[in-house]
Amino acid sequence: MHVAAQKENSSLLLCCLARGMALSGDHSDRGELRTHESLDELRTDLADYIADLSEMSVKERGVFAVALSGGSLIGLIGKLCEAPYNKTVDWAKWYIFWADERVVGKNHDDSNYKLAKDGFLSKVPIVPSHVHSINDSVSAEQAADDYEFVIRQLVRTRVISVSEISDCPKFDLVLLGMGPDGHVASLFPNHSVLGENDEWVTFITDSPKPPPERITFTLPVINSASNVAVVATGISKAEALHLAIDDVGPDCPSLPARMVQPTNGKLVWFLDKAAASKLDGAQFSDLG
Numbered sequence: 001m002h003v004a005a006q007k008e009n010s011s012l013l014l015c016c017l018a019r020g021m022a023l024s025g026d027h028s029d030r031g032e033l034r035t036h037e038s039l040d041e042l043r044t045d046l047a048d049y050i051a052d053l054s055e056m057s058v059k060e061r062g063v064f065a066v067a068l069s070g071g072s073l074i075g076l077i078g079k080l081c082e083a084p085y086n087k088t089v090d091w092a093k094w095y096i097f098w099a100d101e102r103v104v105g106k107n108h109d110d111s112n113y114k115l116a117k118d119g120f121l122s123k124v125p126i127v128p129s130h131v132h133s134i135n136d137s138v139s140a141e142q143a144a145d146d147y148e149f150v151i152r153q154l155v156r157t158r159v160i161s162v163s164e165i166s167d168c169p170k171f172d173l174v175l176l177g178m179g180p181d182g183h184v185a186s187l188f189p190n191h192s193v194l195g196e197n198d199e200w201v202t203f204i205t206d207s208p209k210p211p212p213e214r215i216t217f218t219l220p221v222i223n224s225a226s227n228v229a230v231v232a233t234g235i236s237k238a239e240a241l242h243l244a245i246d247d248v249g250p251d252c253p254s255l256p257a258r259m260v261q262p263t264n265g266k267l268v269w270f271l272d273k274a275a276a277s278k279l280d281g282a283q284f285s286d287l288g
C-alpha cells in the first residue's frame with residue numbers, strides 16, 4: 001500500500017477506535033450504490049451518468065454547472081474525452097468549478113486544476129471563460145473568499161442555480177473522490193471545517209494530506225447540490241466506505257464521506273469490487 005494511503009488509513013482507524021467504532025451492521029439508505037466488475041465498466045457508467053445529467057440540465061436550465069475534485073477522479077472521468085461523448089455532449093454549456101483545490105500555482109504538480117486541465121479540460125471543447133479555477137497568487141484565506149465571490153456572482157446570474165431551502169448554490173453535479181481516511185473534497189476527519197455552516201467556500205492550512213493549504217466547498221454547499229457522485233476505487237478505500245455507507249450506528253458520525261447527505265439532491269456511489277468489498281453483505285453477493 002502507498003505510504004500516504006497507509007497514513008490516511010491508520011488515522012481513520014485511530015479515529016474510529018477512539019470512538020468505539022462498530023465495524024458491522026446492516027446497510028442503511030445512503031443513496032444509490034453502483035459497484036462495477038472492472039474499472040473500465042465503472043468509467044463507462046460514470047461517463048454515461050455525467051453525460052445524461054448534462055443533457056438534462058441543459059434542457060432544463062440551459063447550462064450545466066459541475067464541480068470537480070482532484071485525485072483519482074480525473075482519470076476515471078476520462079471516457080468523456082472519447083467517442084461518443086466528445087461529440088454528443090453540449091460542452092459549450094458546461095461551467096467548471098472545483099469542490100476543492102490545493103493552494104499552489106496552477107502549473108504545480110499538486111494543483112487539482114492542472115490535473116483536470118491535462119487529463120480532461122484540454123481534451124474537450126469547454127469554453128475557457130467557463131472554467132472557474134481559484135486565484136493561485138493569494139493566501140488560502142483570500143483564495144477561498146475570492147472563490148466564494150465568483151460563485152456568488154454566478155448564482156446571481158443563475159449560471160449556478162440556488163437552493164430552495166437555503167441560500168446555498170445548487171450545483172447541477174458535484175463530483176467527489178474519497179480518501180482512505182474518508183475525506184471528501186478537503187474536508188478531513190475531525191477537522192473543525194466540518195462544522196462550517198456560514199461560508200460556502202472555506203480554507204485550511206493544516207491538511208493531514210500534503211499540501212497543507214487548501215480551499216474547499218463546505219458541507220452545506222455539497223449537500224445543496226442537485227446531484228452528488230462519490231467515486232472511490234481500490235481496497236484502500238474499503239474500510240472508509242463501510243463506515244460511510246453501512247449502518248454502523250452512532251459511532252464515527254463525523255466521517256466526512258458519511259456527512260455527504262444531499263438535502264433534496266441525489267447521491268450516487270461509483271465503486272469497484274475492491275472498494276465495495278467491506279460493505280455489509282458484500283461477501284454474500286457476487287461481488288465478494
Ligand SMILES: O=C1O[C@H](COP(=O)(O)O)[C@@H](O)[C@H](O)[C@H]1O
Nearest residue numbers: 069070071072073177178179185
Ligand atoms: O487530496 C485530495 O484527495 C481526494 C481523494 O483523492 P484520491 O486520489 O484518493 O481519489 C480528492 O478527492 C481531493 O479532491 C483531493 O484534493
